[in-house]
Structure formats: C-alpha cells, structure tokens
Amino acid sequence: YLLSKADRQDPFPLILDTKCEVFQCLYQEKPDWEAVLVDGQPRLRNQVTGELPIVIHGNGHTGRWFLSDLYSEMQLLKHL
Secondary structure, eight states: OHHHHHHTTOOOSOOOOTTOSSEEEOOOSSOOEEEEEETTEEEEEETTTOOOOSEEEOOTTTOHHHHHHHHHHHTGGGGO
16 A cells, blocks of 8 residues: 555655644653643643643553552543
C-alpha cells in the first residue's frame, strides 16, 4: 500500500501528533500536564499546548502507584 502510494507520489498517510491532541505520555521528569474538569468530566490538559488528549499512556517506569494516585485525583472511578 505505502509503496504504491510512493510510486504515485501521493502524500504519505501519516500525521505526527506534535501538539498531543490525541496522545499524551505521562512519563516525564517534570510533568507538563494537569488534571482538570471539563463539563464535569475529568481530563488531562497539556500545559504546553493546551490540548486535551484522548489517550493517556503511563509506561512501565510510571508505575502502578503513580496511576493509582492519578485515578484518585481525577476521581475516575466515579465516571465509569
């Protein structure tokens, strides 16, 4: 598929999420995100771009205790 697109000189069907519109990784030395309420719903807001990403990811280094604290702070279980 991609090779045939390249042969036709079609644009590559990939967009990098440089503003964290879709995806936010939680593992940074100093977090650049904050927990906020939007229309009564808990969300993460990227403090650099102002975006509210749809997917948040805590990798293996983030640890279950960190995510547990985040769930508590955002009161996520109330919204399931």
